[in-house]
Amino acid sequence: MTDLTQIDIALNNSAYPIIIHPDLFDLSAIRSQLGGRKIMIVSNDTVAPLYLETVSDLFVDNKVFNCVLEDGEQYKNTQSWQVIIDALANHQFNRSDLLVSLGGGVIGDMTGFAAASWMRGIDFIQIPTTLLAQIDASVGGKTGINHSKGKNLIGAFHQPKAVIINVSSLNTLPVREFNAGIGEAIKYGGINQAGFFHWLSEHVDDIKIKKPGILMQLISQCCQFKADVVEQDETEQGVRALLNLGHTFGHAIETATNFKYLHGEAVGLGMVMAAELSAQLGYCEAGIRKMLENLLQAFDLPIMLDSNVTANTLLTLMKSDKKVINDQHRLILMKRLGGSFIAEGVKDSEILPALQSCLSG
Ligand SMILES: NC(=O)c1ccc[n+]([C@@H]2O[C@H](COP(=O)([O-])OP(=O)(O)OC[C@H]3O[C@@H](n4cnc5c(N)ncnc54)[C@H](O)[C@@H]3O)[C@@H](O)[C@H]2O)c1
Ligand SMILES: [Zn+2]
Known part of the structure; x- marks a missing residue:
């Protein structure tokens, strides 16, 4: 008897699970897809100290790289996107490798957009850690970054391969963010x-x-x-x-x-x-x-x-x-x-x- 909930989302060209676990980042539903792929976990300097090590350790059979960005909506821009792209280039990521977003909607949207644009699209997994990202931003494949003329003006539809939700990660979320x-x-x-x-x-x-x-x-x-x-x-x-x-x-x-x-x-x-x-x-x-x-x-x-x-x-x-x-x-x-x-x-x-x-x- 397990206490997780799985919701399957079925689209024309993709289908993926949303795994909602009360207190674990549970990768078991997608473990078979991980193979020996290189993994790049993108996070920010608030979330990384809290969860990056735990999440990195889950990818036992993979070579894992990190890309830790500054925290804030004002960094959801081309410069941060470039940082992710440079990290992928430096570590020679190819079409069979995998991006993982670990953070709120800002990190999720940017990582998704990097995944959509690197080599015309590589796989990514969403690990949302804010309530907003868990109930909305991580699901549905809208990815993007802001332009000074407005929010989310640059972006692409690119569906994740899975959404992994650990509800207990909300315990560290500031109350204003929760609300x-x-x-x-x-x-x-x-x-x-x-x-x-x-x-x-x-x-x-x-x-x-x-x-x-x-x-x-x-x-x-x-x-x-x-x-x-x-x-x-x-x-x-x-x-x-x-x-x-x-x-x-x-x-x-x-x-x-x-x-x-x-x-x-x-x-x-x-x-x-x-x-x-x-x-x-x-x-x-x-x-x-x-x-x-x-x-x-x-x-x-x-x-x-x-x-x-x-x-x-x-x-x-x-x-x-x-x-x-x-x-x-x-x-x-x-x-x-x-x-x-x-x-x-x-x-x-x-x-x-x-x-x-x-x-x-
Ligand atoms: N793609 C979509 O469909 C979609 C939908 C809704 C919103 N969005 C986008 O999502 C963004 C907003 O997302 P958000 O509200 O998650 O904001 P956010 O990503 O800025 O996260 C909010 C704050 O909480 C911190 N944080 C995240 N997880 C934490 C944790 N577990 N413990 C402690 N601190 C934590 C973050 O570092 C940040 O400071 C906006 O850019 C919005 O445009 C996208
Ligand atoms: Zn919204």
């Missing part, structure tokens, strides 16, 4: 999982004390929600766009405040903006915003933008988001909690008041 991960969990509730939204509301205290069984359940459910969407639409031609609920607003908040808000915090606030806009346009009831605010606040997440950023600045940044088509905003809005849809052609004049209502400055 930011909950911001993305709430997102699934807003998109199409109203029942899960209520489940989160009912388990706030257990989640906050990181009760192991509850966290296993939370992470497994979110991975399953994401897998279901990605299986339907791997490269975001349709339904996968719903996963961007709160994100066009959120990316603008992150860029405008120079990353003062964490990604999950910005997404939470972005959902409040989306709910407000949905209500103003008559798509949903005004009460949805309040329900969202209550749950965000229960996890100490912000519901007003506390900064001297203006609504116009946010709007300008929203236009540089990848989702703007011919100057018409394409936004994810809500008809009800758990009833998100793609709204085309939303106008600036409609968006501004909704932004304004979330600024406290």
Whole structure:
């Protein structure tokens, strides 16, 4: 009897397991694929001292190299990508070798992009160590880095060969980072999982004390929600766009405040903006915003933008988001909690008041 959960994600050209274990980095599901391949573990200077040795030791039959980068979203850029690529070149990695990401979404996205671009694509494994990366970023194959003009502007779809989650690695995660991960969990509730939204509301205290069984359940459910969407639409031609609920607003908040808000915090606030806009346009009831605010606040997440950023600045940044088509905003809005849809052609004049209502400055 084992207490791990495995979720299999099946795509057209790839299928891979997400292994969720309460207190181990469990490679047994993929051990047969490891052979004698060279391994490069990419991590950062916060996570490496905590977990790099443990993870390196798991690759008993492999030659293991490390690439430890500086910690922070501001390092999710071409320079860090170049550092990984140089390490692969220096150690003569070829198409049969393997990259491993060990860290949060920043390390996962960058490592994935290095794997996508080195020799036109080599295999990689995600070992996510933040809640946000465990429930969202590590699953689904979106990889990339930021450009000074905006987040994730450079990237590729490249699926990992496995996602290995050790829930107990969250014990060292700062509480603010943990809560930011909950911001993305709430997102699934807003998109199409109203029942899960209520489940989160009912388990706030257990989640906050990181009760192991509850966290296993939370992470497994979110991975399953994401897998279901990605299986339907791997490269975001349709339904996968719903996963961007709160994100066009959120990316603008992150860029405008120079990353003062964490990604999950910005997404939470972005959902409040989306709910407000949905209500103003008559798509949903005004009460949805309040329900969202209550749950965000229960996890100490912000519901007003506390900064001297203006609504116009946010709007300008929203236009540089990848989702703007011919100057018409394409936004994810809500008809009800758990009833998100793609709204085309939303106008600036409609968006501004909704932004304004979330600024406290
Ligand atoms: N690819 C996708 O589908 C996708 C989805 C969502 C978000 N993202 C991206 O993910 C990034 C955000 O990821 P994040 O929230 O994980 O941030 P992050 O990677 O910056 O990690 C947050 C902080 O926690 C530290 N940390 C990580 N694991 C730790 C642990 N176990 N103990 C102690 N400290 C730990 C990190 O070093 C960092 O300081 C953004 O760049 C976002 O664009 C990608
Ligand atoms: Zn996100």
